[in-house]
Amino acid sequence: MKHYVFQRLIYMFFVFWLVSVVTFVIIQLPPGDYLSTYISRLEQAGEELSEEEAANLRRQYGLDQPLFARYLKWIGQVLQGEFGFSFDWQKPIKDIIGERLALTFTIAILSTIFTFAVAIPIGIYSATHQYSVGDYVVSIIGFIGLAIPNFMLALIMLYIAWKNYGLNLTGLFSPEYLDAPWDMAKVGDLLLHLPIPVIVNGTAGTAGLIRVMRGTLLDELNKQYVITARSKGVGEVKLLFKYPVRVALNPIVSGLAWLFPSLISAGTITAWVLGLPTAGPMLVRALITQDTFLSATLLMFVTILTVIGTTVSDILLVVVDPRIRMERAAS
């Protein structure tokens, strides 16, 4: 077990390195570099830059060196916590992304919990009541949840809250609490705003999980051991929860690994519509304004958060399912 966790962590750090390479490539991708943008901005502001000064700047930022050297320099700075400067915000990047990443992570985790809390009971219900009215209703709602683009669902929910209750639920805090220190009232305000992002993010995954849960549980319920248990007089509830449900939970736990990236993905767009102070809208804005360092840093951190989530879910899976533990140990 310890060995496996250790192995998984090593792999995680290897992936972190790959992420940094991809991030660096993306920084280099747009035509022209950030310095030429910077120089043209200076020129627009009326400052003249001679050839020599431009070359000096170029050397200062290390742009005259080969790609490989620039990567080493960049990664060295990143490891020291220096991610560069955001032109758009006129602030060092490390000062502006911390809180946003924390909120992104929080919402993703809450959405995961929501997805599980809703999908598992409903999946069990629709498997035990196959082809009943409830089963059909749940399936249809699930499919619609799958088909509505997240941002549209967010828009519709905002519209309903505004139309019926006169509430403007965009953002995570009402304006009066935005800069207020943390107290009970602010937490209460946050709790009022959290459900919409969590529900909107959760629905797409929920639909998929319900179907997986229903499918595996149905397969399991048709197996011989269930019939044997029933013929021996085991009660229906005990019969259901003793083994079939536990077996059916397995693919769901392993699904955590892909659920998490998709939640972060979906969260990006929802957050834009809902005006949440998370990494998503900041990334969109950085991409539109071509604030390359900010967007690349955000992309890197969002990916790293995802990889951490995936690693945790992998380790969880081994804890939950002894069979996998044996398999992994053998290999």
Add this chain to the structure above:
Amino acid sequence: MLRRLDRRRTKANQQSDRIDEGYYLASQWQLIWRKFRRHRLAMLSAIVIIFLYSLAVFAEFYSVNDYHKRHVKYAKAPPHTVRFIDEEGNFHLNPFIYDMTQKLDMETLKRLYTEDRSKRYPIRFFVRGEPYKLLGLIDTDIHLMGVDEPAVFFPFGTDELGRDLFSRTMHAARISLSIGFLGMVTSFVLGCLIGGVSGYFGGSVDIIVQRVIEFLVSIPHIPLIMALSAAFPPEWSSTQVYFGITVVLASVSWPPLARAVRGKLLELREADFVMAARISNMGDMEIIVKHLLPSFASFLIVVLSLAVPGMILAETALSFLQIGIRPPAVSWGVLLQDAQNIRSLSQSPWLLIPGLFVIATVLSFNFLGDGLRDAADPYKQ
């Protein structure tokens, strides 16, 4: 197994002998088609999908007005109510509309529209209007619907600039639906190639490809797609952006496909029926063509039909965030940009109509994929 056979026999006995014989003689594809036809929801979805694609192909024919034209008199007009019963309570077989007149509310600065009930404008079908080229080849000017001048017909209302949302939705179907299809084909080629190589060679190639795929899957898709498509130079033409987005979508979505292809290949290689064919001295080529390809093709069709909606949703999201298709080109996502905040939504909720088309498309592809999966599964009755 026995029970399954039994069930099949009783079922077969209930049908006439001729059908019975047909069942046992049917080829694999005929069997799939039979099972698919029984899946009503999937059949309905197939029809809906064909209909939606026909909207895209014959967009000019379906549109009522020129989709770029700005009708200043009708900015932000709600959809016309199509009526059968007039003011006096008389029933008309031919549906009609009333013309709308705009009034500006001086206090709220909102545009208010009132129907002018004095004159009916019956909706005419197959009318002559703007000339266009059908399929880009045939010159014609016949449109599905239209009304007499001076009224203008807006089945879905208009946007802020007074452009006809109905015609725009029809034209947007072109980009939205074709990007899903093109992206799918591209990622299909990539996925089959890489997955095939990985499964065929095995060993260290396989391990490397699998690790790369694992890595790519762990990057959240939407932010990655956003970063890539934001890197398109601003001077690119609509067509270039269109293909750029297709390539980006495909390059992000091939990994799961490649993994599925490899898994299926490995599974099939070890399958009993392949072993049986080999023992009975069938050549490699014959095994591939007769046994592997058919089992594989049905599997691929299922995977592909389930991959299209993801692409369409991704394109819609990108365009919605203004980093996808750029106006004046229209896709459903571009149209939904107008509905980005509560204010415009509460004033003109009809701007969400293109979203209904997205939902219909995604739902249909999902049901179709489900139906195909059930039909292609030989163990399912």
